[in-house]
Amino acid sequence: MNATKTPKLAMIGVDAAEFSFIQTHLSELPNFSRVLGNGVLRRLKSTSALLNGSVWPTFYTASNPQDHGIYHHIQWDPQRMKMRRVTADWLPAEPFYAKLERNGVRVTALDVPVSMRTHLDNGTEVTNFGVHDPFSEPRSNQRNLARDILRQFGAHPMGCEIPVDRTERELRRIRDQLLAGAKIKGDLSRWLLGARECDFFITVFAECHRAGHVLWPDGLQSQASPPPSAELDVYRQVDQAVGVVLDAIDLSQTIVMLFSLHGMGVNNSKNYFLQDIMDRVNEGFAAREPGVFGSARPKQRGVIRSLMEVVPASLQNLVASRVPAAVKDAVVDRSYTAGHDWAYTPAIGLRSDWSGYIRFNLRGRERDGMLDDDMRRRYEDWMRQCFMSLRDGATDEPIVDEIHFTNDETSGARSSILPDAIVTWTPIAPPSRIISTLIGTVEGQLTDGRRGNHRSDGFLITMGAGFDHGTDADPIHITELAQMVFDQLLGTKF
Structure with missing residues (x-):
């Protein structure tokens, strides 16, 4: 050339x-x-x-x-x-x-x-x-x-x-x-x-x-x-x-x-499991950290998220096609954030496409942060164990390929805006049930209409x-x- x-x-x-x-x-x-x-x-x-x-x-x-x-x-x-x-x-x-x-x-x-x-x-x-x-x-x-x-x-x-x-x-x-x-x-x-x-x-x-x-x-x-x-x-x-x-x-x-x-x-994304997985990870971490959480347990399921799981797709489609973008954005926010008591929520799953995004609730960075540096390291270790333990309930194949912690891999002017952990999935077909020796059984269904x-x-x-x-x-x-x-x-x- x-x-x-x-x-x-x-x-x-x-x-x-x-x-x-x-x-x-x-x-x-x-x-x-x-x-x-x-x-x-x-x-x-x-x-x-x-x-x-x-x-x-x-x-x-x-x-x-x-x-x-x-x-x-x-x-x-x-x-x-x-x-x-x-x-x-x-x-x-x-x-x-x-x-x-x-x-x-x-x-x-x-x-x-x-x-x-x-x-x-x-x-x-x-x-x-x-x-x-x-x-x-x-x-x-x-x-x-x-x-x-x-x-x-x-x-x-x-x-x-x-x-x-x-x-x-x-x-x-x-x-x-x-x-x-x-x-x-x-x-x-x-x-x-x-x-x-x-x-x-x-x-x-x-x-x-x-x-x-x-x-x-x-x-x-x-x-x-x-x-x-x-x-x-x-x-x-x-x-x-x-x-x-x-x-x-x-x-x-x-x-x-x-x-x-x-x-x-x-x-072949498995993101439809992400929020339920994070619920289990947070609950398990609270059980491991009684000195931090006491008798409290993370409350994590809001009304909007629960409704979206039961309202028929046809009705969701009809409503979403007729409301302003600001209303749709508010619904998205509530489906991810409603129901959380931030004082007892170490991390949440975020909206994403193929990879799974996770955000830590860090003290000094998040407005209502609760994880300090030492607790973050313990949480990262627990979260990695949980995700790497996940298997397809029907075939016993692993569903997680790798977890990337961005604080270890990236540094830049806006790196603090990025997800703290990114989960990449194995290429197996999306299952309806996953199992883990650490967090139990989670059921779910790909319902976002994405074939590709x-x-x-x-x-x-x-x-x-x-x-x-x-x-x-x-x-x-x-x-x-x-x-x-x-x-x-x-x-x-x-």
């Missing part, structure tokens, strides 16, 4: 697209095939193996989660002792293309995920129009642009993901919404490219992300089946939309980066002058992508 400085660069993101799925169906995806055959392929290493929701801020800040502090759209706030939506005033994070603009590069950015506000002054930026986890209503730095987009293209039909089981009818509706959304995103991207001259353009398609979670071909037998080829239908439509964007770009003057920061596969879940590796295909056709190159980390853009456009360090 002999890349040379070029006057223009376009990044086309396909959020959570699985490269192995693309390879299998390459004959039906002509635009993916076109870029792959004319560019250089690199595998992308990411932070998704542990902190699944951290990849986009890691990419656009070119820094790791311990520095930017963002790992999910709803996170634990130790000062409020609650789960809350990430906001720009709490965890500000500037994307690299804002610095590009300050260096004189004309920028247009559409739907970069995990954008809490706009950052451009002179260029064009649109956020939260059609993303997997919207942080707000659609917004733009250009006056009236978001309103004009909604008038011309309509609202993106994908909406928020509601984590409940779905019927076959609902799965067909979701597929159709994603097909319509991908077409809209392609048309909107082309329209923005023609509306204002730019040197750097980035657009991100979110439809493969939602399809991967909801329509993945290999789900559990207990889950409703999506329409035949539903996942491939979405990839086909995204492929067509990518072609619309490519046709709007002067490829003789532009380097194109087609990329996905992480992938997707069958859902995240995989850590992504891909980058770079096409343009100076890049060899149809070749492979060494893997890189997603934190390196911003520097690649700066090298191409400015020839300087990020």
